[in-house]
Amino acid sequence: MELYQLTAHELHKLLIGGEVTAQEITRSVLERIAQVEKKIHAYITVSPDLALTQAAQADEWIKKGQAGPLTGIPLAIKDIICLQGMPTTCGSHILENFYPPYEATVIEKLKAAGAVFVGKANMDEFAMGSSTENSYFGPTYNPWDLERTPGGSSGGSAAAVAADECIAALGSDTGGSIRQPAACCGVVGVKPTYGRVSRYGLVAFASSLDQIGPLTKDVRDAAQLLTVISGHEPRDSTSINLPVPDYAAHLGKEIKAVKIGVVKECFEEGLDLEVKASFWQAVNTLAQLGAEIKEVSLPHMPYAVAVYYIIAPAEASSNLARYDGVKYGYRAKGVSELLSMYEQSRSQGFGAEVKRRIMLGTYALSAGYYEAYYRKASQVRTLIGRDFQEAFAECTALLMPTAPTPAFRLGEKVDDPLLMYLSDIFTIPCNLAGLPGLSIPCGFSQAGLPIGLQIIGNHFQEEIILQIAYAFEQHTDFHRRKPNL
Amino acid sequence: MEYEAIIGLEVHAQLLTESKIFCGCSTLFGAEPNTHTCPVCTGLPGSLPVLNKKVVEFTIKAALATNCRIAPRSQFARKNYFYPDLPKGYQISQYELPLATDGYIEIQVDGGKKKIGIQRIHMEEDAGKLIHDFSSAREAHSYVDFNRTGVPLIEIVSAPDIRSPEEASAYLRKLRAILMFLDICDGNMEEGSFRCDANISLRPKGEKGLGVKTELKNMNSFRNVQKALDFEIRRQTALLDQGEKIIQETRLWDAARGVTASMRGKEEAHDYRYFPDPDLVPIVIDPAWVEEIRSTLPELPDAKKERFIQEYGIPEYDAEVLTSSKPLANYYENCVRFFPQPKIVSNWIMSELLRELKKDEREIEECSVPAENLAALLRLIDEGVISGKMAKSVFEEMYQTGQKAEEIVKAKGLSQLSDAEALTKLVEDILAAHPKEVAEYRQGKEKVFGFFVGQVMKATQGKANPRLVNEILKKKL
Numbered sequence: 001m002e003l004y005q006l007t008a009h010e011l012h013k014l015l016i017g018g019e020v021t022a023q024e025i026t027r028s029v030l031e032r033i034a035q036v037e038k039k040i041h042a043y044i045t046v047s048p049d050l051a052l053t054q055a056a057q058a059d060e061w062i063k064k065g066q067a068g069p070l071t072g073i074p075l076a077i078k079d080i081i082c083l084q085g086m087p088t089t090c091g092s093h094i095l096e097n098f099y100p101p102y103e104a105t106v107i108e109k110l111k112a113a114g115a116v117f118v119g120k121a122n123m124d125e126f127a128m129g130s131s132t133e134n135s136y137f138g139p140t141y142n143p144w145d146l147e148r149t150p151g152g153s154s155g156g157s158a159a160a161v162a163a164d165e166c167i168a169a170l171g172s173d174t175g176g177s178i179r180q181p182a183a184c185c186g187v188v189g190v191k192p193t194y195g196r197v198s199r200y201g202l203v204a205f206a207s208s209l210d211q212i213g214p215l216t217k218d219v220r221d222a223a224q225l226l227t228v229i230s231g232h233e234p235r236d237s238t239s240i241n242l243p244v245p246d247y248a249a250h251l252g253k254e255i256k257a258v259k260i261g262v263v264k265e266c267f268e269e270g271l272d273l274e275v276k277a278s279f280w281q282a283v284n285t286l287a288q289l290g291a292e293i294k295e296v297s298l299p300h301m302p303y304a305v306a307v308y309y310i311i312a313p314a315e316a317s318s319n320l321a322r323y324d325g326v327k328y329g330y331r332a333k334g335v336s337e338l339l340s341m342y343e344q345s346r347s348q349g350f351g352a353e354v355k356r357r358i359m360l361g362t363y364a365l366s367a368g369y370y371e372a373y374y375r376k377a378s379q380v381r382t383l384i385g386r387d388f389q390e391a392f393a394e395c396t397a398l399l400m401p402t403a404p405t406p407a408f409r410l411g412e413k414v415d416d417p418l419l420m421y422l423s424d425i426f427t428i429p430c431n432l433a434g435l436p437g438l439s440i441p442c443g444f445s446q447a448g449l450p451i452g453l454q455i456i457g458n459h460f461q462e463e464i465i466l467q468i469a470y471a472f473e474q475h476t477d478f479h480r481r482k483p484n485l
Numbered sequence: 486m487e488y489e490a491i492i493g494l495e496v497h498a499q500l501l502t503e504s505k506i507f508c509g510c511s512t513l514f515g516a517e518p519n520t521h522t523c524p525v526c527t528g529l530p531g532s533l534p535v536l537n538k539k540v541v542e543f544t545i546k547a548a549l550a551t552n553c554r555i556a557p558r559s560q561f562a563r564k565n566y567f568y569p570d571l572p573k574g575y576q577i578s579q580y581e582l583p584l585a586t587d588g589y590i591e592i593q594v595d596g597g598k599k600k601i602g603i604q605r606i607h608m609e610e611d612a613g614k615l616i617h618d619f620s621s622a623r624e625a626h627s628y629v630d631f632n633r634t635g636v637p638l639i640e641i642v643s644a645p646d647i648r649s650p651e652e653a654s655a656y657l658r659k660l661r662a663i664l665m666f667l668d669i670c671d672g673n674m675e676e677g678s679f680r681c682d683a684n685i686s687l688r689p690k691g692e693k694g695l696g697v698k699t700e701l702k703n704m705n706s707f708r709n710v711q712k713a714l715d716f717e718i719r720r721q722t723a724l725l726d727q728g729e730k731i732i733q734e735t736r737l738w739d740a741a742r743g744v745t746a747s748m749r750g751k752e753e754a755h756d757y758r759y760f761p762d763p764d765l766v767p768i769v770i771d772p773a774w775v776e777e778i779r780s781t782l783p784e785l786p787d788a789k790k791e792r793f794i795q796e797y798g799i800p801e802y803d804a805e806v807l808t809s810s811k812p813l814a815n816y817y818e819n820c821v822r823f824f825p826q827p828k829i830v831s832n833w834i835m836s837e838l839l840r841e842l843k844k845d846e847r848e849i850e851e852c853s854v855p856a857e858n859l860a861a862l863l864r865l866i867d868e869g870v871i872s873g874k875m876a877k878s879v880f881e882e883m884y885q886t887g888q889k890a891e892e893i894v895k896a897k898g899l900s901q902l903s904d905a906e907a908l909t910k911l912v913e914d915i916l917a918a919h920p921k922e923v924a925e926y927r928q929g930k931e932k933v934f935g936f937f938v939g940q941v942m943k944a945t946q947g948k949a950n951p952r953l954v955n956e957i958l959k960k961k962l
Contacts, residue, residue, distance in 0.1 A: 082531045095530065102524045104531060203530040208763035236533050237765050315763055318563050321574020322528045326629065342567055365565070365758035374760055 022072025104201020176427025183452020602644030
């Protein structure tokens with residue numbers, strides 16, 4: 001076993017036992033990156049110098065006995081989270097040279113925990129996409145099959161974890177951007193409750209939906225990472241002031257008699273047969289562990305994708321207005337007056353999908369259309385939230401497949417936005433309702449592609465879904481498989 | 486045809502908070518460009534707004550003082566448009582759910598009081614400032630200063646209850662006074678901390694429907710608002726009389742040319758695409774907090790005016806003028822405290838003091854004569870040390886030099902001759918020297934009395950106490 005293959009909690013034991021140093025771990029990960037990054041392209045920026053400096057500092061802390069679970073652990077950070085010392089590009093030409101002059105809250109917290117930042121992970125431009133093909137810097141390749149996408153938009157983070165190019169990663173999830181790539185790459189991904197993790201320093205895509213969360217090799221690592229990054233923060237008005245449990249401390253509880261609902265609307269159409277089979281197998285496993293399985297209904301779920309593609313682009317059209325060539329980022333050359341500076345900078349600076357969504361959102365908010373689109377979508381969003389609350393009145397957690405298919409081929413859906421949007425059919429409802437959801441490996445297709453199981457909890461019930469996921473993980477070994485690179 | 490003007494005013498008032506509405510940056514005016522900025526007010530990617538509670542408190546004060554209903558739950562919205570002084574590409578404002586609605590203020594019009602409705606008061610952030618440098622024609626540059634970006638504003642929208650430019654002016658003066666009494670706005674129109682746009686349409690007198698309106702901008706003083714409305718009424722009247730249509734548009738007031746001109750251009754075609762700002766949670770107002778704020782409200786112009794009439798027995802007109810600003814009202818009350826003859830104090834302030842200030846375009850706060858000193862001057866008149874006429878020139882000198890009345894009177898030897906014995910002797914001498922006039926007076930020619938007063942004044946170079954001179958003359962004649 002190489003160091004880069006281990007989990008954070010395994011490495012932590014070695015670190016405090018004095019068996020390895022943080023610098024050795026970081027070097028191991030950097031060597032792995034050198035080995036496989038050409039094939040995967042998980043990163044936009046790799047920062048060996050910063051990583052090694054941080055690792056050296058982590059070693060000091062460890063020597064003094066001040067090591068926490070993340071001290072000296074090399075992480076990949078999705079390139080939409082502001083981290084000083086390297087560019088934060090959001091996978092976009094328009095922010096290619098943007099060096100943030102401030103640090104995101106999650107980065108401050110991770111620094112205080114002694115984590116090591118190896119680099120910034122590739123992503124769909126401004127987190128808009130489900131395949132990481134929309135990155136200005138080129139696509140990321142799925143470590144399990146290099147002809148396939150890793151999912152998206154946090155495809156770089158998921159692929160980096162799966163390919164052992166980091167020990168764990170942060171992603172962001174607006175409609176499934178952590179869970180869907182986690183499923184495609186066979187790793188664990190958690191989208192926390194809206195308001196659990198501060199969004200300060202997370203470049204906004206759709207502010208009412210965005211959350212930062214971990215992508216990890218197993219559930220314990222996810223729990224530890226989530227514990228560190230969670231918590232109320234006054235700089236984010238939407239962050240909620242509730243105590244943060246030590247999520248890892250409660251893993252290992254039995255799930256006997258825990259009521260788990262299977263959402264019946266997931267099986268209506270378009271669900272891949274192998275995904276379906278793995279899903280029911282996972283349901284059986286949980287039943288064997290003593291969970292009480294029941295069928296539940298989310299009657300408005302079929303409208304979720306439509307609602308999402310009004311609300312998210314509407315917010316995005318406004319959030320992305322600041323990229324105008326005036327203050328930072330790309331400015332078109334050779335323009336001499338204001339309007340053409342705006343038009344040219346934005347036309348040249350944004351990619352096709354981002355422009356498509358800006359137009360969708362602008363349309364949905366326009367005078368005369370607002371009532372029919374944005375307001376109606378907001379109302380249906382409320383109904384979807386209500387459906388979930390009715391379901392949670394009957395059970396503690398809900399199960400769905402994470403994605404309707406295993407990882408698809410590069411180029412397969414890129415020219416068919418509607419087909420691409422349906423990749424998030426099972427993950428979007430969670431964002432609309434602000435609920436926590438996670439994806440955990442639950443099987444492989446015959447072609448050897450990972451399949452994900454999604455577990456959804458009620459608001460601020462991350463603890464419970466992590467417990468269920470951990471129990472499942474203890475009785476399966478999907479998370480132990482490694483791609484052949 | 487005779488028309489009636491329907492006018493509504495939108496006032497933007499800058500709030501006097503120390504920090505900006507959504508970040509901790511200073512709101513101080515006049516700093517080096519882009520020094521009062523941070524990731525939030527420059528709209529850097531990933532930054533988020535956090536509402537300054539003081540802004541809500543100040544807005545509640547304005548709402549209470551204008552008899553508004555305070556919404557238990559209100560919300561910020563984004564107003565989307567591109568401009569280089571707007572770093573996020575949207576302005577955070579309020580749209581569907583403003584903090585306050587349905588209020589009114591009272592103004593003084595011919596024949597009494599009139600209520601002008603307030604439709605809404607909402608909070609929003611100010612934009613930055615553009616500085617254009619054309620010093621090199623080929624290389625013209627525009628610079629952006631973000632110091633003002635995020636400075637808190639309230640927008641106060643009146644109902645279309647205003648019927649004349651004079652009423653518009655009275656409304657603005659009253660509103661400005663209220664905000665200044667509350668200490669939430671400095672009311673400075675030239676620096677833009679109190680700005681006004683107007684909507685105006687005409688309709689044939691007696692009709693109920695509304696005509697097509699135009700929006701007037703760029704008026705930076707009460708006088709300009711009044712002039713612009715005057716012009717617009719004439720312009721619209723002429724068009725309507727010729728059977729032409731009014732175009733709904735924004736027109737800019739050109740103070741130099743004294744006309745409004747159509748703004749035509751892209752700004753006209755704006756669709757702001759308002760929607761609730763997902764970065765800010767709804768504002769829920771605790772009624773107990775509102776009551777707490779209400780209990781701290783200072784005396785407002787109307788209440789103060791009534792009190793001045795009751796307590797000091799001065800005419801309504803005086804009270805109106807004296808309560809038009811808080812410092813002026815304070816000045817008056819201070820002065821009365823040192824010299825408790827309210828009407829005399831009021832006369833002096835309204836004539837002498839305000840005339841001097843107006844001449845120099847100064848505010849009462851900048852006045853070089855403290856209230857205590859004016860009171861001392863009035864006391865000198867009252868005690869007969871100087872005459873009222875002398876006092877006026879003494880006052881002018883006090884205003885110019887900042888000296889006290891006593892000092893000036895002493896230095897110039899201006900004090901009146903009030904020595905009864907000396908004056909009696911002088912009167913006796915004068916009567917003895919003019920037997921003919923004395924005889925005339927005693928035969929009933931009372932006019933001659935003035936001649937004797939004149940002689941005494943001449944002999945004393947005007948310093949004789951006129952009251953005393955009168956007394957003595959009467960006795961001796």
